[in-house]
Amino acid sequence: MPGLLGKKIGMTSVFSADGKNVPCTVIEAGPCVVTQVKTVEKDGYAAVQLGFQDKKEKHTTKPLMGHFKRAGVTPKRHLAEFKEFETELNLGDTITVEMFNDASFVDVVGTSKGKGFQGVVKRHGFGGVGQATHGQHNRARKPGSIGACSYPAKVFKGMRMGGQLGGDRVTVQNLQVLKVIADHNLLLIKGSIPGCKGSIVLIEK
Secondary structure (H helix, E strand, O other): EEEEEEEEEEEEEEEEEOOOOEEEEEEEEEEEEEEEEEOHHHHHOOEEEEEEEEOOOOHHHHHHOOOOOHHHOEEEEEEEEOOOOOOOOOOOOOOHHHHOOOOEEEEEEEEEOOEEOOOOHHHOOOOOOOOOOOOOOOOOOOOOOOOOOOEEEOOOOOOOEEEEEEEOEEEEEEEEEEEEEEEHHHEEEOOOOOOOOOOOOEEEO
């Protein structure tokens, strides 16, 4: 589906028409430049590659510099592909946040905040054994027993245990578009969006 690359600015709140204070996320959406147009004949599928945020030439690899020069654009920091644009796009075309003027809802793809190695209570919502009897005094947030009996004498695959939490690609669907501020390339979306301030997100129409 068509979309844009953007940067998460932070959260704020706006008043709706009926006077309710609505929490929302502010995203700097675009402007994005077309860096490649993929076709079914040449690439096997139709898509448009967009570039977001300028990058210095000295920080760009030579293969990517050739890619950008072929498209006739300056080096870009972030690239992403989108499909099914309504209008035909050519290399060097610029797409702005105005494409969401007629959109009521969008899907947003982001990378959730990484929280490092976490235990079962925080990662999976276990209750811990802190409230149990049996003489527990120093294992309040431990998982407890994880094994089975002498048969099958193993821990089953998929057992919920401690491990890396966050840092995953997360898609939140059907988020309401509250306002489009074209002068400053800003998009106000109702609710929260995965990731920290300054993280890159994909907004899909």
